[in-house]
Amino acid sequence: MDFGFTQEQEMWRTMLQDFTEKEAGREYTRDCDLEKRFPQELWDAGVKQGFLGLLIPEEYGGMGSDAIMYAIFMECLAKYSYEMASVFSVPMFCAMNIVEHGTDQQKERYLPPFIKGEQRFSIAITEPEAGSDASAVACMAEDKGDHFLLNGQKQFSTAAHLPGNIIMMAVRTDKDVVPARNGISVLLVPNDAPGIEVKRLPLIVRRAVGTCSIFCGDAKIPKENLIGELNGGWRVLIGHLELERLAGSAPNVGEAQCCLDDAVEYAKTRVQFGRPIGKQQGISHMLADLQAQLDAVRLLVYRSAWMITQKIPCRREVSMAKLLAGEVFYAIATAAMQTFGGYAFLPESDVERHWRMAKLFTIGGGTSQIQRLIIAREMGL
Numbered sequence: 164m165d166f167g168f169t170q171e172q173e174m175w176r177t178m179l180q181d182f183t184e185k186e187a188g189r190e191y192t193r194d195c196d197l198e199k200r201f202p203q204e205l206w207d208a209g210v211k212q213g214f215l216g217l218l219i220p221e222e223y224g225g226m227g228s229d230a231i232m233y234a235i236f237m238e239c240l241a242k243y244s245y246e247m248a249s250v251f252s253v254p255m256f257c258a259m260n261i262v263e264h265g266t267d268q269q270k271e272r273y274l275p276p277f278i279k280g281e282q283r284f285s286i287a288i289t290e291p292e293a294g295s296d297a298s299a300v301a302c303m304a305e306d307k308g309d310h311f312l313l314n315g316q317k318q319f320s321t322a323a324h325l326p327g328n329i330i331m332m333a334v335r336t337d338k339d340v341v342p343a344r345n346g347i348s349v350l351l352v353p354n355d356a357p358g359i360e361v362k363r364l365p366l367i368v369r370r371a372v373g374t375c376s377i378f379c380g381d382a383k384i385p386k387e388n389l390i391g392e393l394n395g396g397w398r399v400l401i402g403h404l405e406l407e408r409l410a411g412s413a414p415n416v417g418e419a420q421c422c423l424d425d426a427v428e429y430a431k432t433r434v435q436f437g438r439p440i441g442k443q444q445g446i447s448h449m450l451a452d453l454q455a456q457l458d459a460v461r462l463l464v465y466r467s468a469w470m471i472t473q474k475i476p477c478r479r480e481v482s483m484a485k486l487l488a489g490e491v492f493y494a495i496a497t498a499a500m501q502t503f504g505g506y507a508f509l510p511e512s513d514v515e516r517h518w519r520m521a522k523l524f525t526i527g528g529g530t531s532q533i534q535r536l537i538i539a540r541e542m543g544l
């Protein structure tokens with residue numbers, strides 16, 4: 164058994180740590196959040212480095228790397244905020260649906276421009292009436308011969324509004340079939356297609372990248388935009404969820420560690436009652452407990468990444484990593500808020516940003532309750 168990274172992984176990590184300080188540093192991250200500004204400079208720098216091709220096979224111009232390299236990427240880039248990692252990770256795992264389920268023509272058409280940063284992807288599964296129960300999607304794609312006619316609404320689609328974005332949309336193509344998940348398909352929907360309206364939502368999280376509602380009104384989407392088989396969308400979405408859940412847990416480790424380190428530094432320097440607050444057991448043991456929990460989460464995350472890399476089914480393991488990564492990050496952010504006292508509420512502390520983001524991780528990409536449900540089912544309950 165070996166808990167260390169290989170030399171290649173270690174070099175990747177060191178390079179990414181340097182890149183993060185330079186291109187996605189503390190103040191830049193804070194400014195993008197406060198100004199609700201997309202980190203375009205970071206995107207440009209990352210595209211130049213070829214990050215978007217990390218998981219794409221070499222024959223399409225990518226690096227053909229694996230889930231462990233992806234997890235390292237997420238952990239490093241998310242140091243000051245998950246948002247900075249999600250700039251790349253969301254389109255990256257969407258592009259993997261094309262790699263795994265696309266036709267040769269789709270791969271040739273979409274992957275090379277994606278790697279060059281000329282095209283982005285976002286994912287739209289959630290709807291007003293279909294949240295945790297993703298199989299209830301009702302956004303209707305009627306078969307009209309050479310195209311689908313799209314009508315309905317999508318909710319909370321991250322980065323759907325960005326220029327050159329193609330929305331990977333879960334739609335209903337059979338409304339009578341039982342179970343309902345067998346009537347879902349996945350379509351590539353350009354966000355500027357006639358009949359598609361994308362509106363940014365005023366959320367307290369994801370303020371830099373943005374999250375949107377999407378309204379589809381008689382939008383004509385060509386048949387060639389179908390990913391995978393007609394009514395075979397559930398398979399595409401489930402395959403995608405393992406990587407999405409890894410993308411929803413590896414960055415927590417990076418951001419939670421930064422948040423905890425900041426709390427430790429503050430506890431060392433903030434003096435009350437004649438000594439640093441970190442010398443009070445009420446503070447020090449609280450932070451020590453959380454460091455122990457975070458180390459355990461990190462092991463769960465990298466075990467999931469390893470299992471995905473080895474192509475070992477890991478529904479249970481990736482759900483355990485996602486569950487604890489969200490809950491432990493939220494516990495850390497809450498403890499950091501407590502440690503910083505009133506100063507926690509100032510944006511300059513960075514703690515309130517971590518706190519907002521940590522809460523999202525217990526909800527987005529499958530809530531903590533849904534992860535427990537999956538784990539329990541896998542346990543035979």
Ligand SMILES: Cc1cc2nc3c(=O)[nH]c(=O)nc-3n(C[C@H](O)[C@H](O)[C@H](O)COP(=O)(O)OP(=O)(O)OC[C@H]3O[C@@H](n4cnc5c(N)ncnc54)[C@H](O)[C@@H]3O)c2cc1C
Binds near residue numbers: 322366
């Ligand atoms: C900032 C942000 C970005 C997002 N980005 C995307 C995106 O890019 N693409 C996308 O498709 N979606 C996205 N989402 C949607 C996200 O995945 C959903 O919000 C999430 O899956 C929960 O769905 P819901 O909000 O409808 O909550 P609901 O499903 O209505 O759940 C409400 C509460 O009930 C609980 N609950 C529901 N069912 C059960 C059950 N069976 N047992 C126990 N408890 C249950 C939930 O855990 C939760 O606590 C995003 C959300 C946010 C906030």
